[in-house]
Amino acid sequence: MNPTERMIQILERRYKKMTPGSLRIFRRAEKAMIRGGSHSLRLLSPYPFFVKNASGPSVIDIDGNEYLDFWQGHYANILGHNPGLTVPGDKNAGLEEESLHTGFEVETQVRLAELLLKLIGWKGHKVRFTTSGTLAAMYAVMLALGKTGRDEIVKIGGGWHGASPLLLKGVKFDPERGFRQIESAGVPESLGRKIHIVRFNDPDGLERLFQKRGDRIACFILEPYLGTGGFLPATREFLSEARRLTARCGAVLIFDEIISGFRFAPTGVQRLAGIEPDLSTFGKVIGGGHAVAAVLGKAEIMDCIQAGPGRRNRVQFTGGTFSAHPQYLRAGLKMLLRLVAQAGEIYPRIAAMGERLRTRVEEVFAAEGYNVYCTGRGNEVVGGSSLLMVNFLRSGRPVRRAEDVQDPRLSNIRLREEILRLALLTRGVHAVHGGGAVSAAHAEQDIDRAVEAFAETARLFKKSGIS
Ligand SMILES: Cc1ncc(COP(=O)(O)O)c(C=O)c1O
Missing domain, CATH: 3.40.640.10 (Type I PLP-dependent aspartate aminotransferase-like (Major domain))
Incomplete structure (x- = not known):
């Protein structure tokens, strides 16, 4: 078995140990629903966790695991989960x-x-x-x-x-x-x-x-x-x-x-x-x-x-x-x-957290010898940005077009989409497509926590010989 397959096996074992309740629900879901759900991005491999609570920067699954979430309702929740915009029953x-x-x-x-x-x-x-x-x-x-x-x-x-x-x-x-x-x-x-x-x-x-x-x-x-x-x-x-x-x-x-x-x-x-x-x-x-x-x-x-x-x-x-x-x-x-x-407060703050997250994630992977480039940056049009996508580049070329991050000859797609996601989940962080969006509900400590999870993941990849 090559290092990648071995890594997936180890991560899936950990994930299954954390999420027995979700697995039980997924078994039912598979019988009732095609592929066990309603959105292919949510149906991660080997099975999705089922969420019980969501508040601010985090969600909690039915087994009680808390995940710091950068998916935030498909990037819709710029204020974080359930920021109190609706008062049902009032x-x-x-x-x-x-x-x-x-x-x-x-x-x-x-x-x-x-x-x-x-x-x-x-x-x-x-x-x-x-x-x-x-x-x-x-x-x-x-x-x-x-x-x-x-x-x-x-x-x-x-x-x-x-x-x-x-x-x-x-x-x-x-x-x-x-x-x-x-x-x-x-x-x-x-x-x-x-x-x-x-x-x-x-x-x-x-x-x-x-x-x-x-x-x-x-x-x-x-x-x-x-x-x-x-x-x-x-x-x-x-x-x-x-x-x-x-x-x-x-x-x-x-x-x-x-x-x-x-x-x-x-x-x-x-x-x-x-x-x-x-x-x-x-x-x-x-x-x-x-x-x-x-x-x-x-x-x-x-x-x-x-x-x-x-x-x-x-x-x-x-x-x-x-x-x-x-x-x-x-x-x-x-x-x-x-x-x-609250524009003057929210946008500069989430952009600054996004910038810190991108820079630190590149650093922690570089420390283990990985050529990681984080897209999600701002530019002369948008200014700062709260977005993050971690890309494991195979060479150092500039990244400007979708080809640069989607062509498997230029970027390790499986590592970003599948293995990184699972590795981060086992460390209490939920990221889709190698990242997501910082919301106004995230705090500086959340960015520190996420960086630590990325750093542990980088060390794990290195130790396991993943390239
Ligand atoms: C740029 C863009 N357009 C359209 C869509 C489709 O939107 P929806 O998922 O609400 O149908 C998406 C969804 O991710 C999107 O990112």
Whole structure:
């Protein structure tokens, strides 16, 4: 058995010893649910732990283990777990605090829409709410297709916009094909051919594609801070080129800000960059821990939603049963208001903790001879950043694009995604994709505790001969 397999065996044994109660529940889950759960990232190998309590920086599983958590509700919980945004059962608070959906419009959604528009700050934009980032991104692309009457989509290699068929290509790196493959059965090849992939932070590649196909391209969708594809900031140059080329060709520029929105400041990266996209999507943070997402964009494009039934470019973004759920909107409103009120304190503090975590993690691995580079850094556009992704690089090349951290020839993916996660869990730290996000509920001592867990892990890897 090679050192990696031996290491996994040792870690799994430890984990199983810690989590017998979770294993019992998982056995039932496997019988009742496909693969034992509802989200593949939560279903870690050999089985997930089941959470009983979550508060501030930590969660506690049903066996009583406490984990310092950097996953924080898929990065939605920028204030930490359960920061007291909702008061369920408080009858004095009125309809919008109660948990059931009514199926009616409530004023809160107007207030949340107004606040979003004010914080993003462009003139002539409008909002429509939905219930997930996947849907928001899908509707944004449908709006672009409807508005332009074209049918080609451009996205970033490594860009994740949820599992809508329109965007399920070029998410995971394939050693043979790079970021060119369709990700799922159910996405027709003919649709896949309409989705073009470009490299992140590569303005020349973008220009070449637009020169060739500019008159057929409906939209370019990108995260202005690449999320799960590598936690990499877009350069100002790349964002400006994206704006210039889409405008020149009559294509719609979509910024997916589902991770980046309200992560670096109480606004979007678009505002920090001073670049106005035609459409943008928000989710995660804006729901205050609930299922709220939004498409925000220029009124003349958003108007395709209400175009008459006979109109060629009418986009069926009519809303779903749980769109604009009053309780969720209320939590979202409270979240954004708190972020605005405390922005001067929260954002510099979480960015400073993020910086300390990234630097110290690199140091503790370097001390054991590992070439670790932590992405999640800020840049000239976003300033500081609270994000972290640990990358075990195989060589010292600069890291700017998803390829640099997703290509197994350049970076040890298994060590980051699987082994590091399990090793940290057995030391009371929960990290997904080699890290996560520091929240306002984390304290300096939590960063010390996390660094210690990374340092122990580095020593363990070295001792076990993992490379
Ligand atoms: C940038 C981005 N867009 C879209 C999505 C999909 O959002 P959801 O999981 O809410 O459907 C995600 C989810 O992680 C995301 O990171």
